[in-house]
Amino acid sequence: MTRPAPTVEHNTAKHRYEIHVDGERAGLTAYLDHGDQRVFHHTEVDDAHAGQGLAARLVQEALTDVRASGKRIVPVCPYVAKFLERHEEFADITDPVTPDILEWLDSRLG
Template identity: 75%
Template sequence: MSDTPTVTVQPVDARHRYEIHVDGVRAGLTAYRDRDGRRVFFHTEVDDAFAGQGLAGRLVEEALTDVRSRGMRIVPVCPYVAKFLKKHHEFDDITDPVTPDVLAWLEARLA
């Protein structure tokens, strides 16, 4: 029997987010809205009970890999996603800059 937890990342399109689960318990999420073939990530969180386990990085990496597989692009409004992308250049080819237009659109969508 292994003590290694089972970690899964799942898209939850109906709620506009990806969730990471540890042994079936939701440990965190990264939220987005879609605009013109771009997935605009605006918030990432991991529950304090799961902090320090590298879950946020795994969550974002798997979410961005899913975005690529869907033929979409990434807009990193979320500070964590932006920081992740500075260290993971394998996503540079599908990353678009955050612009005032995107920020205004996102604010209106979330209002």
């Protein structure tokens, strides 16, 4: 019997994309919107699901959704930044992390 494929869902109420395995959340990438920018600030995958490529799939689908929404990407999260280095197809919608963005993010996250 094969396991169902992981699914990615956009949880707008919690400002994050979640990846689910067998119906349970296995990871997330969190963001805050700043005008037309979606500022990604944290990505995690549960230890039980580490090494399965879930973070890459999660971020790929999240960034594809950002493109479809007409927003731009700001990769404060180190994982998202590293992902973007290897995936140039998102370069046209990626903005640099600036001191202003970091200050704004810090004021929002506390």
